[in-house]
Amino acid sequence: MGNTQIEFRNVSFRYQEDMPWVLKDVSFTIYNNEWVAMIGHNGSGKSTIAKLMNGLLFPQEGEILVDGQPVTASTVWDIRRKVGMVFQNPDNQFVGTTVRDDVAFGMENHGMARDLMLERITESLEAVGMNGYERHEPHRLSGGQKQRVAIASVLAVSPQYIILDEATAMLDPKGRKEIMETIREVQSARDLSLITITHDLLEVTQADRVIVMNKGEIWMEGTPRELFAKKEQLIEIGLDTPFVSKLADELKDAGLPLTREPLNHQELLEELWTFHSTR
Amino acid sequence: MDISFDKVSYTYQPNTPFEHRALDEVSFRINSGSYVAVIGHTGSGKSTLIQHLNGLLQPTSGEVKVGEYHLKANEKNKQLRKLREQVGVVFQYPEHQLFEETVAKDIAFGPQNFGVPQEEIHRRTREAVKATQIHEDLLERSPFDLSGGQMRRVAISGVLAMNPQVLVLDEPTAGLDPNGQKEIMDMFHRLHKDKQLTTILVTHSMEDALAYADHIVILNQGKVYMESAPLEIFKQQQALEDVQLDVPEVIQFVTKVRDQLGVELEYTGQSIAELAKELTRIVKGDRVYE
């Protein structure tokens, strides 16, 4: 289906004229149905990209296309129907006085029928493990609970693209895993492109593709395996490698010739097994 | 400063349909100079607990002691100001503690409020922004025009500039980039040792709890579920799983090696390099030492 994608074409952006450029000539494409992780040091421009994607900001140079349609002041409402976003701090996102109102708000904006809305509220709160909290005030939830509700609000409107900007940072690791699995399930059931902005390297290993930002520019685009082969360079730009890559490195140094860059426990265990069984 | 919780309960919105007991008879002690990690799944009461340490919340029942300061139910503590001068809290959401026009003013706010001389404030500010790696260009910017991770660094700087005796950190690395997470946690640890602070860290990172804390308190549904030294805690994988918690990744991996390769291997606090040497010896057998 040719045109279902988000495209950045030579985008440059700064918050004010007398301030430095925050994004410099950024071009990339997010394809239909993929999961792209976006990482980069603090202040490298990730959240700015997210806000450009759904028309909260507009670039001074270049253009942004969603399904072939340029993001402009006149298309922004169409665009936001397609591109759902969860912010870094959910407090900035809550509009309702109860959890239920908050989840309903987005759907009301989309003119959804009432029956369907009620169904969706239940479904999406269940999906994030927050059923039973319908009448609570969002501001009085714990940090992780707030993030769950914010994610439910986006799932409820069932957008074609979802951008999660550090949206699970306050969750415990198990909770984080569960939420990502929930979203992956949605993705396997229908067309959904997922962009997760994250500092969690374990999460990055699971994405289809990674875009790495550095000082407002794209530093690299590739698979997680390609990325974590870069070690020292990653540390230089404020990043790091996951535990498995670090251990694999030390194993090589200790004289164990691993054949490939392992991405997860299982891959490394398989390599170790090969050496062990042929000894 | 010695800290103790004695049967502390805290109820949000009492006498309403939303009444919720977030802490339920919590008791434990923290010796002066120790580094304690508080862990537990979301909603278990961690943030509620640490807000008692500087008197932001007052127990519904029970008593909190922080050094010579006592916080009791229904009893106004007149020394809150002195307490807050000594207990520095980095809150879960950094935005909540920023409010000045510029980053520099924000960092200076605490010490200024407590009458620290201008000269000394400058010195502390310089030191703090160095420790948190805030670029000087940011000092005259509004703290609200920063990225999430930059705000976090400013909030941490503001707390450092207070020179607190007790450091309370509520998920302080959320929002920091991976290298920043490591550097800032190392920085807190150095400070903890050099200045003999008492440090309380709320974290979801079992790795950090293992690496930095000398004692761990686990909360579950507002109660103390377990407390012990890190290596002891992480031996009890099942008990942790029962309350939604994992053991650190290195321990998960060691367990898998043991189970799947059928070899003897125990985690006793080895570094990754040491672990790699041990693993190499195990899988290669004698061939390592020709």
Ligand SMILES: Nc1ncnc2c1ncn2[C@@H]1O[C@H](COP(=O)(O)OP(=O)(O)OP(=O)(O)O)[C@@H](O)[C@H]1O
């Ligand atoms: N409202 C704003 N006004 C002015 N400058 C801003 C504003 N928001 C962000 N910036 C600046 O733009 C740059 C990029 O910020 P952005 O929020 O996109 O970073 P990020 O990659 O999301 O960082 P983090 O990992 O810390 O969330 C930073 O230098 C930041 O200080």
Ligand SMILES: Nc1ncnc2c1ncn2[C@@H]1O[C@H](COP(=O)(O)OP(=O)(O)O)[C@@H](O)[C@H]1O
């Ligand atoms: N201001 C508040 N009003 C009412 N309930 C709250 C408030 N803050 C937290 N709670 C509730 O108290 C419980 C513990 O929250 P919190 O201490 O923030 O948990 P944690 O920090 O462990 O994630 C949660 O069930 C949460 O919903």
Ligand SMILES: [Mg+2]
């Ligand atoms: Mg950001």
Ligand SMILES: [Mg+2]
């Ligand atoms: Mg909390």
